[in-house]
Amino acid sequence: MKLYIKSYKIISMDTKKDNKQQIAYDFIRRGIIDGTFSPGQRLVIDQLAKELSTSPIPVREAIHRLEAEGLVNIRPYSGAVVLSMNEDEYKEILSTLAVLDGYAASLSFPLMEESHITALREINERMKQSLEQFDFFSFVSLNREFHSLSSKCCENQYLVSQVELLWEKLDTIRRISLKYFSFRAHDVIEEHEKIIKLIEGRSPKEEVEDYIRKHHMKALPKEH
Missing domain, CATH: 1.20.120.530 (GntR ligand-binding domain-like)
Known part of the structure; x- marks a missing residue:
């Protein structure tokens, strides 16, 4: 029984984490598509986390997903920036x-x-x-x-x-x-x-x- 409860808690925590990441992903992605976040604009993780009432981790993971899709560029010393297309x-x-x-x-x-x-x-x-x-x-x-x-x-x-x-x-x-x-x-x-x-x-x-x-x-x- 104890093992079952422990396993259930882990699954619940992972699900909640995934949901927060998805919410952050949807929010940032929509902002890029509709122009709220303009090309070249820096995405400040702590600021976004505060706006979404979450920790920086889901926001950071969401930004990595957006980088893989070619919408965001993560630059050394600058952080995440909305990609400018040529x-x-x-x-x-x-x-x-x-x-x-x-x-x-x-x-x-x-x-x-x-x-x-x-x-x-x-x-x-x-x-x-x-x-x-x-x-x-x-x-x-x-x-x-x-x-x-x-x-x-x-x-x-x-x-x-x-x-x-x-x-x-x-x-x-x-x-x-x-x-x-x-x-x-x-x-x-x-x-x-x-x-x-x-x-x-x-x-x-x-x-x-x-x-x-x-x-x-x-x-x-x-x-x-």
Whole structure:
């Protein structure tokens, strides 16, 4: 009985620790995504711990997770700093996303139902509206929602998780600077219509994958 109680206490303490780390992770990550924590800003562990009413340990562990995701850089003598992205990093992330998202969507499309197609049309319509209202942040969010739904039925969950990670990084960059906002927003909406038609027509996987890859690659900054 004593061993059982001891084991139960250890499990309870570990669970509580994990929950605090998750709360800290969600809080900091959301702050980076929505711009509360700007690029180059130092993340002060003690200050964050105080704000979250926790010890520094869960905050430190959360920051290490964010570093692994490429959202934070831990520098010697400076501590954790919100990562600043440059154009080369943007190109690398977008190029990788183009390949993986195209593949994920090609695996997803054969399993999609009419309700998915209807939802894609609704999202694309909302993208048109956000563009008319010059609501660029909504446009970026809806664009990601469109592509996330496109690969929703993909059964390769590891692939989907990697695609989502790349979307997080890409969206962070686009929120950091409007220079990374798509200069071809109207074309994006038209190409989304083409993607929807490819789903409805049950097009070959290879055609779907190729089209979505090219769709993403067109957003790369033009060489001067």
